[in-house]
Amino acid sequence: MSAGRALARSFFGAGGLALAARLIVGGAFLALAVLKLRDPVGFLKTLREYDLAPAFLPHLLNYCAALLPWVEVLCGALLVLGIAVRGNALLFAALLVFFSAALVSRALDLQQDLPFCAIKFDCGCGQGVVNVCRKLAENAVLLLLSLLVLFDRAQRFCLRPRLVGARAATTGR
Amino acid sequence: MNEVKRTLLEFAVVAAVAVPLALAANALNPEGLSLGRDYFGGRDVSERTKEEVRARLAKKGIQILEHAAVLGLYNDPIYQDGAYTFIDSRSEAEYQRGHIPGAYLCDHYRVERYANEVVPVCQSSLQVVVYCEGGDCNDSELTAEDLFHFRVPPENLFVYIGGLEEWCSQGMPIERGARDSGDIAECPK
Known part of the structure; x- marks a missing residue:
């Protein structure tokens, strides 16, 4: 038992926690993006429900719906592989903050007489109809993990952790 | 270069590479969206009673x-x-x-x-x-x-x-x- 604990402590201490965080965040974005890519029109229609695109930019929604899942696929794959780790972690953290704000705004639009945590709708996240509080909790966990990756100093088990200013690529030491 | 600047620059590089690649992927995808099309006829999302x-x-x-x-x-x-x-x-x-x-x-x-x-x-x-x-x-x-x-x-x-x-x-x-x-x-x- 204590040997298992010691092993776990040694693993997490040696960058295992950051590796796990990277795999979870990158993997989650990758998986959800693939689900969105199966039905681009459905994703476009769901995005429209958020009513975020200003009237003077009628094609902005098309660009968001077409590009966002592919950006998530690419950046998710880079994060899993450990390439440009901080840049990707920052991108996902920013996306998660934006998604969560949009989610709250849409939920408040739909609220009527319901308690906030009873609101369910298709958030366009690729998971169909979801409970808003559960989704916000998921986003919060992913955001914490993204920040953990962002502020991880060791950056171990990465193919090329830094694209900018890197003198040498770090491999799985 | 300090760490914050480096991270922001890396973020910009990632975005600058990802967006053109995403545009290309959408263009090559038979199920991709037509970026210039007005799919909703200019109508507001709320106007559907x-x-x-x-x-x-x-x-x-x-x-x-x-x-x-x-x-x-x-x-x-x-x-x-x-x-x-x-x-x-x-x-x-x-x-x-x-x-x-x-x-x-x-x-x-x-x-x-x-x-x-x-x-x-x-x-x-x-x-x-x-x-x-x-x-x-x-x-x-x-x-x-x-x-x-x-x-x-x-x-x-x-x-x-x-x-x-x-x-x-x-x-x-x-x-x-x-x-x-x-x-x-x-x-x-």
């Missing part, structure tokens, strides 16, 4: 049809002879799961795929009834407008605003799979 839809369609001479009138057309013997046409404006996957028996598929978002088959049929029909899922879906309205632009006479064009939801709630059957597959079934509960 029955009255608003009715007013918008009336400007083009297109009318709304209630369930009783739709049922009348469906049960009319000349429906089987092609005098009336039902148009399902939902996605192909939804259509395959079940549509009004004999309805043609014409998804507004992929209208270019279906127009060649559907437009001549609509042009020769006495009445064309377009429907979608019902509730607050507005794909039927958008498809009716597509057909209007393809020169289907507006006086023959009708939108069944209750859609498949109302059709099913009245205990009417659906056809699964392709048009005229003969696989008639009850609506799933």
Whole structure:
């Protein structure tokens, strides 16, 4: 038992926690993006429900719906592989903050007489109809993990952790 | 260079590489979106009450049809002879799961795929009834407008605003799979 604990402590201490965080965040974005890519029109229609695109930019929604899942696929794959780790972690953290704000705004639009945590709708996240509080909790966990990756100093088990200013690529030491 | 600057620069590099790649992937994807197309006809997302839809369609001479009138057309013997046409404006996957028996598929978002088959049929029909899922879906309205632009006479064009939801709630059957597959079934509960 204590040997298992010691092993776990040694693993997490040696960058295992950051590796796990990277795999979870990158993997989650990758998986959800693939689900969105199966039905681009459905994703476009769901995005429209958020009513975020200003009237003077009628094609902005098309660009968001077409590009966002592919950006998530690419950046998710880079994060899993450990390439440009901080840049990707920052991108996902920013996306998660934006998604969560949009989610709250849409939920408040739909609220009527319901308690906030009873609101369910298709958030366009690729998971169909979801409970808003559960989704916000998921986003919060992913955001914490993204920040953990962002502020991880060791950056171990990465193919090329830094694209900018890197003198040498770090491999799985 | 300090760590914050380096991270921001890396973020910018990642975005600068990812966006063109995403544009290329969308362009190469047969299911990709047409970036320059106005899919929603410039209408606001909130403007879809029955009255608003009715007013918008009336400007083009297109009318709304209630369930009783739709049922009348469906049960009319000349429906089987092609005098009336039902148009399902939902996605192909939804259509395959079940549509009004004999309805043609014409998804507004992929209208270019279906127009060649559907437009001549609509042009020769006495009445064309377009429907979608019902509730607050507005794909039927958008498809009716597509057909209007393809020169289907507006006086023959009708939108069944209750859609498949109302059709099913009245205990009417659906056809699964392709048009005229003969696989008639009850609506799933």
